[in-house]
Amino acid sequence: MSIGCSVLKKSSKLKSTRFTSSDEDSMQTQLSKSKKKQQHQHVRENGNISKPLHPVQPNMRGGLRVYKIVILGDGGVGKSAVTLQFVSHSFLDYHDPTIEDSYQQQAVIDNEAALLDILDTAGQVEFTAMRDQYMRCGEGFIICYSVTDRHSFQEASEYRKLITRVRLSEDIPLVLIANKVDLESQRRVTTEEGKNLANQFGCPFFETSAALRHYIDEAFYTLVREIRNKEIQKSNDTNSEKLHSRHRRSRWWRIRSIFALVFRRKRNLN
Numbered sequence: 001m002s003i004g005c006s007v008l009k010k011s012s013k014l015k016s017t018r019f020t021s022s023d024e025d026s027m028q029t030q031l032s033k034s035k036k037k038q039q040h041q042h043v044r045e046n047g048n049i050s051k052p053l054h055p056v057q058p059n060m061r062g063g064l065r066v067y068k069i070v071i072l073g074d075g076g077v078g079k080s081a082v083t084l085q086f087v088s089h090s091f092l093d094y095h096d097p098t099i100e101d102s103y104q105q106q107a108v109i110d111n112e113a114a115l116l117d118i119l120d121t122a123g124q125v126e127f128t129a130m131r132d133q134y135m136r137c138g139e140g141f142i143i144c145y146s147v148t149d150r151h152s153f154q155e156a157s158e159y160r161k162l163i164t165r166v167r168l169s170e171d172i173p174l175v176l177i178a179n180k181v182d183l184e185s186q187r188r189v190t191t192e193e194g195k196n197l198a199n200q201f202g203c204p205f206f207e208t209s210a211a212l213r214h215y216i217d218e219a220f221y222t223l224v225r226e227i228r229n230k231e232i233q234k235s236n237d238t239n240s241e242k243l244h245s246r247h248r249r250s251r252w253w254r255i256r257s258i259f260a261l262v263f264r265r266k267r268n269l270n
């Protein structure tokens with residue numbers, strides 16, 4: 001697995017971030033952050049929310065395949081901290097409730113370049129009005145709970161159900177993460193419980209720490225792999241369906257020509 005990252009764009013402002021990492025400069029950090037703007041903007045027409053600007057089909061930008069990733073979870077579980085660790089190698093050490101932020105990060109995953117378009121969503125209920133909209137746009141989802149917060153663990157199942165309901169499918173690329181494992185003394189959810197839930201979801205599972213940057217890259221890269229695998233699986237299914245229908249058609253033509261022959265003979269005899 002080869003890994004290479006560079007963040008692409010910087011948005012308007014990054015709040016007065018009190019980052020604790022030193023390698024921010026070396027990353028040539030350019031974060032793309034917008035509040036309901038730019039790529040993740042949804043257009044309101046006559047008071048109704050129109051279709052999101054992101055089409056669901058695979059998207060290319062600057063020759064790179066764009067992977068639309070949505071990070072979900074209860075308020076305060078560390079969605080923004082995890083995302084910022086991934087894109088800027090820095091730890092957001094305070095809670096500033098998110099409305100909706102987007103980031104772009106370039107990476108080379110398994111020798112294949114990718115542009116991760118990450119939507120950091122609101123966990124606070126006051127800001128969750130756009131939920132169904134961004135669930136429709138995402139190609140892959142990270143559901144995040146905190147090991148220090150039992151309620152956030154229970155809510156993870158609700159997020160899973162919501163994705164299934166909005167996408168009308170259980171087969172959506174997904175990764176479950178249990179964040180804040182550095183706070184071992186405050187742990188309220190065991191590793192076993194997390195693993196069992198991931199098994200139930202049928203998805204990979206990571207215990208992460210945004211504070212220590214543990215398993216952050218792995219979570220995002222694994223999700224990209226899940227998206228790629230699903231894509232390969234879908235294209236194989238389509239190919240085999242095409243092959244099947246060609247086969248069915250050729251069988252039908254064979255039967256048809258036999259019948260035609262029999263009728264022609266009968267007619268000639270008469």
Ligand SMILES: Nc1nc2c(ncn2[C@@H]2O[C@H](COP(=O)(O)OP(=O)(O)OP(=O)(O)O)[C@@H](O)[C@H]2O)c(=O)[nH]1
Nearest residue numbers: 075076077078079080081093094097098123210211
């Ligand atoms: N110790 C520790 N603290 C963390 C970790 N991840 C996040 N935090 C802290 O938890 C608080 C909430 O983090 P956020 O990333 O803002 O949480 P969020 O899920 O984005 O919250 P909303 O935007 O309100 O949905 C902040 O004070 C973070 O510093 C972690 O891995 N370890």
Ligand SMILES: [Mg+2]
Nearest residue numbers: 079080097098
């Ligand atoms: Mg947040």
